[in-house]
Amino acid sequence: MDLLQASFSEIASAVKSKKISAVETTRFFTKRIEQFDSKLNSFITLDRTAETQAAAIDARIAKGEDPGPLAGVPWGIKDMFCTKGLRTTAASKILENFVPPYDATVVARLRSSGAVVLGKLNQDEFAMGSSNETSAFGVCRNPWNTKLVPGGSSGGSAAAQAARLCAGSTGTDTGGSIRQPASFCGIVGVKPTYGRISRYGIVAYASSLDQAGPMTNTVADAALALEVMSGRDGRDGTTSTLKVPAFAKDLNSQVKGLRVGVIREYMKTEGLHPDVLKTVQKALETLRTQGAEIVEVSVPLTEYSVPVYYLIAASEASSNLARYDGVKYGYRARFESLAELDLDEFYGRTRGEGFGKEVKRRIMLGTYCLSSGYYDAYYNKAGQVRRMLRDQFREAFAKCDVILSPVTTAPAFAIGDRISDPLAMYLNDIYTVSTNLAGLPGMSVPFGMSSDNGSGSLPIGVQLTAAHFAEQTMLNVGLALELASGLKGKVADVQR
Amino acid sequence: MSNDNTGHSGYEPVIGLEIHAQLKTNSKMFCSDSTVFEALDNDNTSPVSVGMPGTLPVVNGRAIEFSIKTGLALGCEIRKKSVFARKNYFYPDLPKGYQISQYDQPLCEKGKVSFRVDGQERTISIERAHMEEDAGKSNHFGEYTLVNYNRAGIPLLEIVSGPDIRTAAEAAEYARTVRQILRYLDVCDGNLEEGSLRCDCNVSVRKVGAPKFGTKVEIKNINSFRFVEKAIDYEIQRQIEAVERGEKIIQETRLWDPDKNRTFSMRTKENAQDYRYFPDPDILPILVTSEMIQKFRAELPELPLARLARFVSAHGLPEYDAGVLTAEKEVAEYYEAVAGVSKNYKASSNWIMTELLRELNQNNLSITQSPISPDHLGQMIQLIDAGTISGKMAKTVFLEMWATQKDPATIVKEKGLVQITDTSAIEKIVDEVLAANAGQLADYRSGRTKLFGFFVGAVMKASKGQANPELVNKLLQDKLKAP
Numbered sequence: 012m013d014l015l016q017a018s019f020s021e022i023a024s025a026v027k028s029k030k031i032s033a034v035e036t037t038r039f040f041t042k043r044i045e046q047f048d049s050k051l052n053s054f055i056t057l058d059r060t061a062e063t064q065a066a067a068i069d070a071r072i073a074k075g076e077d078p079g080p081l082a083g084v085p086w087g088i089k090d091m092f093c094t095k096g097l098r099t100t101a102a103s104k105i106l107e108n109f110v111p112p113y114d115a116t117v118v119a120r121l122r123s124s125g126a127v128v129l130g131k132l133n134q135d136e137f138a139m140g141s142s143n144e145t146s147a148f149g150v151c152r153n154p155w156n157t158k159l160v161p162g163g164s165s166g167g168s169a170a171a172q173a174a175r176l177c178a179g180s181t182g183t184d185t186g187g188s189i190r191q192p193a194s195f196c197g198i199v200g201v202k203p204t205y206g207r208i209s210r211y212g213i214v215a216y217a218s219s220l221d222q223a224g225p226m227t228n229t230v231a232d233a234a235l236a237l238e239v240m241s242g243r244d245g246r247d248g249t250t251s252t253l254k255v256p257a258f259a260k261d262l263n264s265q266v267k268g269l270r271v272g273v274i275r276e277y278m279k280t281e282g283l284h285p286d287v288l289k290t291v292q293k294a295l296e297t298l299r300t301q302g303a304e305i306v307e308v309s310v311p312l313t314e315y316s317v318p319v320y321y322l323i324a325a326s327e328a329s330s331n332l333a334r335y336d337g338v339k340y341g342y343r344a345r346f347e348s349l350a351e352l353d354l355d356e357f358y359g360r361t362r363g364e365g366f367g368k369e370v371k372r373r374i375m376l377g378t379y380c381l382s383s384g385y386y387d388a389y390y391n392k393a394g395q396v397r398r399m400l401r402d403q404f405r406e407a408f409a410k411c412d413v414i415l416s417p418v419t420t421a422p423a424f425a426i427g428d429r430i431s432d433p434l435a436m437y438l439n440d441i442y443t444v445s446t447n448l449a450g451l452p453g454m455s456v457p458f459g460m461s462s463d464n465g466s467g468s469l470p471i472g473v474q475l476t477a478a479h480f481a482e483q484t485m486l487n488v489g490l491a492l493e494l495a496s497g498l499k500g501k502v503a504d505v506q507r
Numbered sequence: 508m509s510n511d512n513t514g515h516s517g518y519e520p521v522i523g524l525e526i527h528a529q530l531k532t533n534s535k536m537f538c539s540d541s542t543v544f545e546a547l548d549n550d551n552t553s554p555v556s557v558g559m560p561g562t563l564p565v566v567n568g569r570a571i572e573f574s575i576k577t578g579l580a581l582g583c584e585i586r587k588k589s590v591f592a593r594k595n596y597f598y599p600d601l602p603k604g605y606q607i608s609q610y611d612q613p614l615c616e617k618g619k620v621s622f623r624v625d626g627q628e629r630t631i632s633i634e635r636a637h638m639e640e641d642a643g644k645s646n647h648f649g650e651y652t653l654v655n656y657n658r659a660g661i662p663l664l665e666i667v668s669g670p671d672i673r674t675a676a677e678a679a680e681y682a683r684t685v686r687q688i689l690r691y692l693d694v695c696d697g698n699l700e701e702g703s704l705r706c707d708c709n710v711s712v713r714k715v716g717a718p719k720f721g722t723k724v725e726i727k728n729i730n731s732f733r734f735v736e737k738a739i740d741y742e743i744q745r746q747i748e749a750v751e752r753g754e755k756i757i758q759e760t761r762l763w764d765p766d767k768n769r770t771f772s773m774r775t776k777e778n779a780q781d782y783r784y785f786p787d788p789d790i791l792p793i794l795v796t797s798e799m800i801q802k803f804r805a806e807l808p809e810l811p812l813a814r815l816a817r818f819v820s821a822h823g824l825p826e827y828d829a830g831v832l833t834a835e836k837e838v839a840e841y842y843e844a845v846a847g848v849s850k851n852y853k854a855s856s857n858w859i860m861t862e863l864l865r866e867l868n869q870n871n872l873s874i875t876q877s878p879i880s881p882d883h884l885g886q887m888i889q890l891i892d893a894g895t896i897s898g899k900m901a902k903t904v905f906l907e908m909w910a911t912q913k914d915p916a917t918i919v920k921e922k923g924l925v926q927i928t929d930t931s932a933i934e935k936i937v938d939e940v941l942a943a944n945a946g947q948l949a950d951y952r953s954g955r956t957k958l959f960g961f962f963v964g965a966v967m968k969a970s971k972g973q974a975n976p977e978l979v980n981k982l983l984q985d986k987l988k989a990p
Contacts, residue, residue, distance in 0.1 A: 091561075092561075093559075093560060093561050099560065101560070106560065109560070111554070111559065111560070111561075112554060112559075113554050113559075113562075115561055210561070210563060211561065211562065211563050212561040212562070213561045214560040214561050215560070215561060215789075217788075218788035218789050219788035245565065246562075246563060246565060247563050247565070248563070248564070248565045248566060248789070248790060248791055249563075249788075249789065249790075249791060326785065327785075327788055329595075329783075330593050330595050330604070330605050330783070330785070332604075333595060333597065333603065333604020333605055334558040334560070334602065334603045334604045336597060336599075336604060338599045338654070339557055339558065339559075339602060340559065348650075349650065349651055350649075350650040350651070354597075354598075354599075358597055378783065381595070381783035381784075381785055382781055382783060383781050383783070386783075386785070390785060
């Protein structure tokens with residue numbers, strides 16, 4: 012069995028029929044991590060129990076039990092997801108030694124479907140960033156070219172997945188954190204509808220925007236993983252009670268008669284890299300020749316989506332991150348003595364030392380937005396625009412079934428290029444944040460390779476967005492594109 | 508100090524109360540931690556209540572139900588859509604760095620509470636009643652502080668009165684009335700000492716007729732209704748004296764010191780905290796349907812005022828008695844149980860208000876701990892009404908029931924307390940007594956009618972106290988007359 016290419020269902024059925032053991036599949040990936048991760052830095056923490064977990068799955072199979080649809084499939088988990096007994100840092104110094112006594116619901120569901128946890132993946136600190144450069148555990152590198160960023164915030168997931176250091180990985184997406192790195196690394200990344208997947212146990216960045224999703228080599232793997240992860244959770248009151256569709260079983264590449272929308276405002280954007288534009292146009296052409304109808308739609312408020320996103324995300328983050336205060340767990344600044352210590356100094360030094368620069372920038376921005384006298388002008392106004400944006404998307408989806416757009420303006424950029432210019436960095440998210448603001452499902456599918464301008468030929472994804480809870484339609488179009496792309500399951504060659 | 512408005516030399520106090528009622532749910536507001544008071548430090552905690560990363564609040568439906576019922580009992584409008592907000596501030600006993608509360612869209616609004624004080628009916632408006640979670644408790648030990656998070660996340664309903672209260676006595680009576688309603692609804696223990704009910708008082712003074720309120724001061728740490736009254740009275744006087752001296756009242760929080768009978772400054776609100784309230788994105792808005800409101804309204808128990816009115820109109824009790832009996836829900840229930848057996852409202856009320864409540868008070872017991880069951884007390888009253896025992900015997904029976912928890916019929920039998928109601932038997936005794944006291948009989952018949960009591964005593968003594976006193980009286984009157 013070629014584990015470099017095998018799908019989830021192929022691995023699971025081989026493991027269940029004892030053609031290969033879960034211990035063997037796990038060793039295959041732990042070996043690859045040993046071999047390649049020194050070049051990538053995609054893992055923050057390795058789970059030393061991976062083989063034990065795998066052996067337990069083999070034991071269950073030996074007893075005639077069915078461990079589930081992901082039996083023996085080794086996963087990497089973004090370090091935003093709490094893992095019971097395994098350090099969870101959110102790539103921040105302030106959680107450098109935090110070991111949760113609980114699993115995030117997503118992790119628990121993966122485990123109960125037979126998945127093996129290999130370790131915790133690198134990311135931007137608290138998922139705040141688009142390049143993985145804000146991680147307190149060092150930058151993660153793009154396996155297609157290690158001088159480039161893998162994207163962010165789920166950079167470690169995308170890099171590990173593209174280099175096939177794990178069979179599947181999880182990401183979180185608040186403003187594009189699954190889709191952008193998926194595009195930069197040439198993998199499939201799905202951000203489902205807000206409320207589809209439980210947020211319980213996922214370190215919160217911006218609660219009204221955060222959503223977890225699978226990052227995989229193929230659309231079929233993404234569909235199966237999405238099915239496993241989704242559904243109502245009694246621990247998260249914002250999860251939907253809707254029944255989870257059989258995404259994997261119902262996956263098909265039929266696009267005949269489907270209306271594919273193009274957002275007029277997105278195609279006007281200056282600074283769109285010609286290779287990205289070419290890739291999007293080629294994708295539209297592919298779908299048209301397969302019988303889809305291309306329709307132009309307008310979502311004028313996307314013009315404001317980046318500022319609206321940063322106001323809302325930073326505001327929520329400023330409150331969500333207040334719990335990291337050095338009192339109950341996590342990093343605490345060293346003090347000669349706590350006696351007579353001013354409480355403000357305790358907090359100030361602990362948080363000053365524990366948080367990185369970008370996190371502090373957003374906490375300050377958010378604190379300002381929520382302050383009395385500014386609330387109405389910033390947070391409240393942003394909320395109003397957000398609701399109107401959602402309405403405009405609703406109108407757009409009356410005219411089309413799925414929207415196709417770029418994921419980013421350009422392929423992966425070099426490490427260090429944008430980190431000193433936060434505004435340039437924030438503009439990375441121009442095509443992705445409106446999906447989160449409107450709570451819609453979105454995904455990135457690899458569809459093109461850039462021309463080589465000295466950095467080598469780099470993957471370029473296209474973004475699909477669908478109406479609320481219409482993930483199936485989105486996945487089906489994604490499958491059609493994947494089949495036509497010639498890039499299905501392409502593994503990055505880390506040697507380069 | 509006088510509570511009369513005119514007693515403040517031209518100043519009018521303006522008082523508003525914030526009552527924090529701990530709701531009697533089994534689990535916390537946003538997670539399944541237990542709420543039992545008797546628990547080891549930090550035993551009632553979980554990743555959610557200590558604010559571990561990624562944990563989320565899930566609303567306790569029972570707390571919503573209790574809050575809506577309280578709102579309805581306080582005559583409030585219930586919002587069809589209310590919102591939980593985050594109140595952001597840093598403090599070690601606040602695990603998440605914010606408290607989940609309700610801000611601009613509370614569950615209950617615009618209610619009112621009526622009660623009588625100094626013989627006058629008063630109605631105080633309720634501005635709002637909103638839900639929130641409690642914080643933990645910091646315990647300071649000199650060089651260090653330990654935090655107990657057992658209380659963190661306990662559901663509270665904060666009931667905010669309008670600035671309608673004008674005297675300390677009114678404030679205390681308002682608080683008692685709210686507590687009474689909460690206890691009737693069985694949604695709150697109302698225990699001020701354990702902190703399941705907390706009462707913060709906002710007090711300001713202004714010149715009578717002044718259009719604007721004075722600067723208000725918040726008083727905390729009040730753990731009895733008596734102290735509500737004392738603290739407010741102290742504060743009114745302190746503020747008037749300060750204003751008279753030309754000082755400015757500082758907006759601040761003051762604590763009541765029950766040992767020194769005074770308030771003292773805790774912290775000034777000059778650098779007012781900016782709590783940066785915003786809707787909590789983890790909690791969907793609370794939607795309340797008309798059907799829910801209807802259902803909860805139908806489930807409301809009879810409230811104190813209605814019960815009092817019923818005791819007066821249907822049971823024929825004096826208003827004072829009805830007031831005493833309905834002050835505590837448990838007393839009212841005890842009374843109804845006794846009356847249900849005895850079928851004699853007034854006698855049931857009398858025995859409870861005099862004998863029972865006195866004994867309970869002397870022994871520091873609540874009525875739910877009464878050694879005498881309502882059944883037994885009711886049966887005892889039946890025995891009196893049937894003439895089996897006299898009222899005087901009943902007192903003996905009562906004390907015996909208290910001591911032994913035996914039923915009254917058994918006690919009467921064991922003690923041989925049965926009253927002689929057989930006319931011929933009493934007549935026989937009367938005849939014997941008259942025969943044995945011929946001299947006194949002659950004296951009586953010649954006009955010394957004062958001797959009547961002597962004969963009664965002699966007959967009762969001869970019957971070993973068991974003769975029915977009314978029959979004895981009647982028979983004696985007849986026999987003494989006849990020559």
